[in-house]
Amino acid sequence: MxxxxxxxxxxxxxxxxxxxxxxxxxxxxxxxxxxxxxxxxxxxxxxxxxxxxxxxxxxxxxxxxxxxxxxxxxxxxxxxxxxxxxxxxxxxxxxxxxxxxxxxxxxxxxxxxxxxxxxxxxxxxxxxxxxxxxxLFHVIESDGTRWLELGVAVDENGTFLWHPLGPAAAEVVENLPVMPAGYRTEVRxxxxxxxxxxxxxxxxxxxxxxxxxxxxxxxxYHEARTTGTLRTFSRHRAGEDPLDSPGEIDITxxxxxxxxxxxxxxxxxxxxxxxxxxxxxxxxxxxxxxxxxxxxxxxxxxxxxxxxxxxxxxxxxxxxxxxxxxx
Ligand SMILES: C[S@@+](CC[C@H](N)C(=O)[O-])C[C@H]1O[C@@H](n2cnc3c(N)ncnc32)[C@H](O)[C@@H]1O
Known part of the structure; x- marks a missing residue:
């Protein structure tokens, strides 16, 4: 980011x-x-x-x-x-x-x-x-028992991918209850x-x-907000994938x-x-x-x-x- x-x-x-x-x-x-x-x-x-x-x-x-x-x-x-x-x-x-x-x-x-x-x-x-x-914020995802921070990796085709960094997120999560597996959100x-x-x-x-x-x-961090609030903006269109066209879209x-x-x-x-x-x-x-x-x-x-x-x-x-x- x-x-x-x-x-x-x-x-x-x-x-x-x-x-x-x-x-x-x-x-x-x-x-x-x-x-x-x-x-x-x-x-x-x-x-x-x-x-x-x-x-x-x-x-x-x-x-x-x-x-x-x-x-x-x-x-x-x-x-x-x-x-x-x-x-x-x-x-x-x-x-x-x-x-x-x-x-x-x-x-x-x-x-x-x-x-x-x-x-x-x-x-x-x-x-x-x-x-x-x-x-700047961190994207975190619950595996049902703990939070994992998501980092960004590049595959063999040069495509950006999310990749779990592991429980390093503990430092930034502070007091957040663990949510059901797959719940994704952000913390600053x-x-x-x-x-x-x-x-x-x-x-x-x-x-x-x-x-x-x-x-x-x-x-x-409501239970129903399962995909967080991350948005991208380009030409007045909102998107949700910050790995798409980095440097050309706003991420918020x-x-x-x-x-x-x-x-x-x-x-x-x-x-x-x-x-x-x-x-x-x-x-x-x-x-x-x-x-x-x-x-x-x-x-x-x-x-x-x-x-x-x-x-x-x-x-x-x-x-x-x-x-x-x-x-
Ligand atoms: C969404 S724009 C808002 C621009 C303007 N205030 C407005 O309302 O039209 C966010 C701005 O925050 C600036 N910004 C982000 N992090 C900053 C930081 N650490 N110190 C100063 N400015 C920062 C960005 O460069 C960008 O210009």
């Missing part, structure tokens, strides 16, 4: 950008238009004000892709006159995406890793949209904590907010939000919000909706349509959940 998605030359995310969006392989809330970023800007501005408007502060974005969301949030904060003292930082390990982001968002600093900020911790709002689902093991730790170390208090698709643990699995909360706790945070995206954005948008009242111009109509797509349970409103933590 690391090679298929993140190899700096052949990985899926290392290709020239264009995976996300209507012309790409899948859409995210960012593809709906600038409203998503503008509403996040309101939420960030409210946090900054409620924490006494620190003079120097940071917004730290992960998985910034082509920089569109960063640009929308910065514009949103400027329009609210809430950008004084702001340092907007993008953490981007892939060099070609970093180049695109520097060009698209000249006002942001783009760093390879958050460890570079550990010497200068600031009050910070850390976030990522659909990033946790893109972190240590990858989430390792991702969160440097981000947490760069904060002198603040918030972390993760938006993603996923379930609490009981739902995730839902987020175990119970596990994410435990990992947040382990790096010093406390979860203060877990709710569907629709409810979160409707709450954040209240003052904006009042401003929109009575407007019938084309811009307003466009924004209201985008708001519906982002919040309606039949669209993106219940597909995504928001987990926010205080530090």
């Amino acid at each position: 690391a090679a298929a998605l993140y190899d700096p030359e052949d990985g899926y995310y290392a290709r020239p950008a264009g995976q996300v969006g209507k012309a790409g392989d899948f859409i995210t809330s960012v593809s709906i238009g600038p409203l998503f970023g503008r509403l996040l800007a309101r939420h960030i501005a409210a946090w900054h004000q409620n924490s006494g408007s620190p003079e120097r502060w940071r917004v730290l974005e992960t998985g910034a892709n082509d920089g569109s969301l960063a640009a929308d949030i910065i514009t949103g904060l400027e329009r609210l006159s809430a950008d004084a003292g702001l340092e907007y930082v993008i953490i981007e390990p892939l060099p070609h995406l970093a180049r695109i982001q520097r060009k698209r968002v000249p006002g942001a600093a783009v760093l390879e890793s958050a460890t570079l900020l550990a010497d200068d911790p600031l009050p910070t709002f850390v976030f990522g949209n659909e990033v946790i689902d893109a972190l 093991g240590r990858s989430v904590r390792e991702f969160l730790q440097p981000l947490a170390s760069s904060m002198a208090g603040g918030r972390m907010l993760w938006i993603d698709y996923g379930f609490p643990r009981d739902d995730y 699995a839902h987020v175990d939000f119970t596990g994410l909360a435990a990992d947040i706790d382990a790096v010093g945070g406390q979860v203060i919000r877990f709710e569907p995206q629709g409810r979160f954005l409707t709450h954040v948008a209240r003052p904006w909706l009042l401003e929109m009242e009575g407007r019938t111009d084309d811009d307003a109509k466009k924004d209201l349509r985008a708001f519906q797509t982002l919040t309606h349970p039949g669209h993106l409103g219940s597909r995504f959940h928001v987990m926010e933590a205080a530090f």
